[in-house]
Amino acid sequence: MLSILGISTQQLFQQLLVGLINGSFYALLSLGLAVIFGMLNIVNFAHGALYMMGAFCAFFLLNGVDLPTLHFVGGDGTWAPVVSTVHVSLGISYWWALLLAPLLVGAFGALVERLLLKRLAGLDPLYGLLLTFGLALVIQGVFQNYFGASGEPYPIPKELTGARNLGFMFLPNYRAWVIVFSAIVCFSTWFLIEKTRLGAYLRAATENPTLVRAFGINVPRMITLTYAFGISLAALAGVLAAPIYQVRPAMGADIISVVFAVVVIGGMGSILGSIVTGFALGVIEGLTKVFYPEASNTVVFVIMAIVLLIKPAGLFGRTA
Amino acid sequence: MSQMSPTAEITGHAHSGRDEKIAFVIMAVLLVVAPLPVYPFFLMQALCIALFACAFNLLVGYVGLLSFGHAMFLGSASYVSAHTAKVWGLDPGLAILLGAACSALLGLVTGALAIRRQGIYFAMITLALSQMIYFFCLEAPFTHGEDGIQSVPQGLLLHVFDLSNQTILYYFVLAVFLFGFLVIYRTINSPFGDVLKAIRENEPRAISLGYRVDQYKLAAFVLSAALAGLAGATKAIFAQNASLTDVQFSMSGEVVLMTLLGGMGTIYGPVIGAILIVTMQQYLGQYLGQWVTVIQGSIFVVCVLVLRRGIVGEIAHFFKRSL
Numbered sequence A: 001m002l003s004i005l006g007i008s009t010q011q012l013f014q015q016l017l018v019g020l021i022n023g024s025f026y027a028l029l030s031l032g033l034a035v036i037f038g039m040l041n042i043v044n045f046a047h048g049a050l051y052m053m054g055a056f057c058a059f060f061l062l063n064g065v066d067l068p069t070l071h072f073v074g075g076d077g078t079w080a081p082v083v084s085t086v087h088v089s090l091g092i093s094y095w096w097a098l099l100l101a102p103l104l105v106g107a108f109g110a111l112v113e114r115l116l117l118k119r120l121a122g123l124d125p126l127y128g129l130l131l132t133f134g135l136a137l138v139i140q141g142v143f144q145n146y147f148g149a150s151g152e153p154y155p156i157p158k159e160l161t162g163a164r165n166l167g168f169m170f171l172p173n174y175r176a177w178v179i180v181f182s183a184i185v186c187f188s189t190w191f192l193i194e195k196t197r198l199g200a201y202l203r204a205a206t207e208n209p210t211l212v213r214a215f216g217i218n219v220p221r222m223i224t225l226t227y228a229f230g231i232s233l234a235a236l237a238g239v240l241a242a243p244i245y246q247v248r249p250a251m252g253a254d255i256i257s258v259v260f261a262v263v264v265i266g267g268m269g270s271i272l273g274s275i276v277t278g279f280a281l282g283v284i285e286g287l288t289k290v291f292y293p294e295a296s297n298t299v300v301f302v303i304m305a306i307v308l309l310i311k312p313a314g315l316f317g318r319t320a
Numbered sequence B: 001m002s003q004m005s006p007t008a009e010i011t012g013h014a015h016s017g018r019d020e021k022i023a024f025v026i027m028a029v030l031l032v033v034a035p036l037p038v039y040p041f042f043l044m045q046a047l048c049i050a051l052f053a054c055a056f057n058l059l060v061g062y063v064g065l066l067s068f069g070h071a072m073f074l075g076s077a078s079y080v081s082a083h084t085a086k087v088w089g090l091d092p093g094l095a096i097l098l099g100a101a102c103s104a105l106l107g108l109v110t111g112a113l114a115i116r117r118q119g120i121y122f123a124m125i126t127l128a129l130s131q132m133i134y135f136f137c138l139e140a141p142f143t144h145g146e147d148g149i150q151s152v153p154q155g156l157l158l159h160v161f162d163l164s165n166q167t168i169l170y171y172f173v174l175a176v177f178l179f180g181f182l183v184i185y186r187t188i189n190s191p192f193g194d195v196l197k198a199i200r201e202n203e204p205r206a207i208s209l210g211y212r213v214d215q216y217k218l219a220a221f222v223l224s225a226a227l228a229g230l231a232g233a234t235k236a237i238f239a240q241n242a243s244l245t246d247v248q249f250s251m252s253g254e255v256v257l258m259t260l261l262g263g264m265g266t267i268y269g270p271v272i273g274a275i276l277i278v279t280m281q282q283y284l285g286q287y288l289g290q291w292v293t294v295i296q297g298s299i300f301v302v303c304v305l306v307l308r309r310g311i312v313g314e315i316a317h318f319f320k321r322s323l
Helices: A009-040 A047-063 A094-115 A125-147 A173-195 A197-207 A209-214 A219-241 A251-266 A271-291 A299-310 B018-033 B040-062 B071-086 B092-114 B119-139 B166-188 B191-201 B203-208 B213-239 B249-262 B269-288 B291-306 B310-318
Strands: A065-073 A080-088 A163-165 A170-172
Touching (some): A009 A173, A009 A197, A009 A219, A047 A125, A125 B119, A125 B291, A170 A173, A173 A271, A271 A299, A299 B092, B018 B166, B040 B166, B071 B213, B071 B249, B166 B213, B191 B203, B191 B213, B269 B310
Antiparallel strands (some): A065 A080, A163 A170
């Protein structure tokens, strides 16, 4: 077996694969953050919580939900209300979850934008950060009440079980699918925003909302849809992550600080920049696990510090 | 940053400060007699967290810099003071000073990085850096990972004051709190503090007037870190332990909540906010469990939507006073 610096190539490629997987999630999440920031000028602190909601959504769609119901029971003329739960099994497959979870969580996002974030227009963007942070606490707290800290398993869809032998390593089919599919989603988003008419409206509304409204384009609706779209990217990442990591209430809180570091490194000005930075940092993190495992948790933050020293605006940032 | 400081219009440096002084005397008297009706351990907890919130507020309320990673200063100072008091057997006073000094040093390094960006980026950078410190504390051998440093001796302060005596301990913690509070009060009402407020209100103008805003921001950041460290180091001595709780992200979030609830940019706001939140955690925590997180999140949302001045800020605004 070939070996580099005493590390087997098998192990190297395994960690590279894990890095690419994490990189896909970083890319999807930081892309959503960048899209939302461009349009609403807020940093969506609830992004991690909504990623977790996406994963739980897939879990509920497959396993069903326990709905609380109110009964009136009794005899002898006395009727007492009793709350019990009834299990509604759904059994909706992974493939439908991939479509439905982003739609459901995106709809929730649209509601949040309409009811809460809209009221913050014109205020310091820090208030948006604080509000979405509060929202993240609420969402995470509710899930923790029902599921505790432990994770729920989510099976790999049967079409994607198994692995193929590439000669130098075994590549599990599901992992290959996650990387390819996230890359496709990321680049479609880039194409949508940079190359289509809709994207042109979006970019114009980012630059000058008043003028774009004067052309008869419904900018408030566009803002709501943009927020919902950014959120659904996070939910999609959550569904993709569900079979790899367990579905846990804290999964969003664990990833959000790394994603913020990714955003600082890449700069939020560029769509392509956040995609590239996301994948690249995932890979770097994976490689660190091979060569210097003690630093694998902190390497992204160290890179952030270095980038801040050399290029404070971020690698792809336009202005500070 | 003008939107971040709704009370700015009444905290100009020209005010006499009479209301603030009266409020200070009331607060000091209340805190001196407080251990009679209230459990001292809880009070000391509240005082340390209140000092932590005041230190945080110096940055967000008076310079307009929202740090989302202040737990790194609280936590690392508490580890340093716990380690030096227990393993090195240092005097508790010296251990606390060392803890605060380490936080100041950490503040110098992280502050120099964070002030390179503003606004939301500043918040994200401080969050990321504090996560780095958290992972360091999780893995460094002297912190004992998940176990933390337990049974730290309270010791003899200056070989005279026996801090294992609950009463002496309480008044020592109170003295530390009042010292930290007065340092912040003096800073805010000094010419240096006026420059900080000028930076908060209009940074480009402050630059055009010839102020080196980066140096002012860094100085404020280091001072805030040192005082947060003072709070953490004192906490480790009175509570006799240092653990990951003080350095993890939820603590950084809580201090933001306390300050927002009490009133950003008010002197007494963080104290009130800290006491309210610590009380809630202490007395409702056992009944509510994880719902505490949900309640805290809801308070955030409500404060941002309808109570942006915070409790003290609203009171001060209503009576047209400076508090």
